[in-house]
Amino acid sequence: MNDDHAAAWRRIGADGGEITLATASRACAADLRADCLGVTLVVAGELRLMGHATDERARRLEDAQLTTGEGPCTDAYVRRALIEEADLHQAYARWPAFTQAAAGQLMRSVTALPLTTGHLRLGAVDLYRTTPGLLDDRYKRLARAYARILALLALDEHPHLLTAEHRPALPGPQGYPPSVHVAAGVLAEIYRLAPDDALARMRAHAFHHDQPLHQTADHVLTHRSLD
Structure with missing residues (x-):
C-alpha cells in the first residue's frame, strides 16, 4: 500500500x-x-x-x-x-x-x-x-x-x-436506469417509434425542462405520455 x-x-x-x-x-x-x-x-x-x-x-x-x-x-x-x-x-x-x-x-x-x-x-x-x-x-x-x-x-x-457480463465501452451515454428503458418502450409503443427515437425524445424533454431523466421516465410510466 x-x-x-x-x-x-x-x-x-x-x-x-x-x-x-x-x-x-x-x-x-x-x-x-x-x-x-x-x-x-x-x-x-x-x-x-x-x-x-x-x-x-x-x-x-x-x-x-x-x-x-x-x-x-x-x-x-x-x-x-x-x-x-x-x-x-x-x-x-x-x-x-x-x-x-x-x-x-x-x-x-x-x-x-x-x-x-x-x-x-x-x-x-x-x-x-x-x-x-x-x-x-x-x-x-x-x-x-x-x-x-x-x-x-x-x-x-x-x-x-x-x-455483470463484460462488454466493450462505447462512446456516448453509458447505460440508463431500468425505469428509463421501460418508459422508452412505453413511448415507442404509444407513438410507434423506434426504441432509440423514443429514448432520444425522453432525453430531449428532460433536458429542456431541466428535469432528471428518471423523473421523466416515472412520469411516462404513470401517465403514458411525456406531457
Missing part, C-alpha cells in the same frame, strides 16, 4: 464509524477540497446507477450527464483515464450541454476518474468545484488512491457489478 492509499484510508476511517461508499465519498470530497462529488456506477455498459452524491448539486450534475450523453463521467469511464477541465465556462465546445448544467449549479471546474479494479471498469467519480483550476500532482495522486478505494466499496455494496 503506497503512502497516498494509506492516507486516504486513514481519512476515511478517521471518525471511527462504518466505512461505506457514502462515508468514503464525503471524506474524498473534503480531502481533495471539492465542493461536491458524484459517483456513478455502470453495469455492463447498459445500466447506470447513482452510487452516491454528496449533495443535490452533484446529483443533478450526474443526472445531467446521463441525460445529455456527454461530460467528464462518461469520458473517464470510456477512456479509463483521469479527465479534467480547469474552467467549465471555457468548455462549451467540449461538452456543450453539460457545461450549461454545470453553470446552473455554479460549478467552474471538474476532475473525473474511472472506478476500476483489475480488468473491471465499474463507473466513475466526479469532483466538482465552484472555483476554476486543476488539481496539482499531489492531489491527483491522492485522487487516484481514493478512486481505487471507492471502486472496492462500490463492489462491496453492489456485488452484481462483479458478475
